[in-house]
Amino acid sequence: MGHRIGKSFTFEASHQLPGLPEGHKCGRLHGHSYTVEVTLVADDLVEPGFVTDFGDLAPFKAHLAEAFDHRHLNEVMTVAPTSENLAEVLAQWFITELEPAIPGNLFALRVSETASSWAEFRPERAA
Secondary structure: OOEEEEEEEEEEEEEOOOOOOOOOHHHOOEEEEEEEEEEEEEOOOEOOOEOOOHHHHHHHHHHHHHHOOOEEHHHHOOOOOOHHHHHHHHHHHHHHHHHHHOOOEEEEEEEEEEOOEEEEEOOOOOO
16 A cells, blocks of 8 residues: 555543552553544545545544543443553444545554553554
């Protein structure tokens, strides 16, 4: 896939990670200003020369706002609310709910809790 684009989104949320040793700071209730970056790829561009029109990603922004913004992630996720799990959950939603309606394919989805830490999920694609 020769062409690649990316777009970032943000939301605020709290979480508390289960199963950590006593006193681990991530075991305490805390919050982050999350950044979610999607990377899309395509071999061919659609008119007027897009992988995907950035405006077509608005449903993903709306999903983040409705399902995750200013929420406690432990209450909205069915798996531990780590950045790794969040990246996979969001990627699966994107692939299932948005990708069929837009040109381009999700290459990777990255979740950052801070400016210096991130987790990335890359869906496996059939060759």
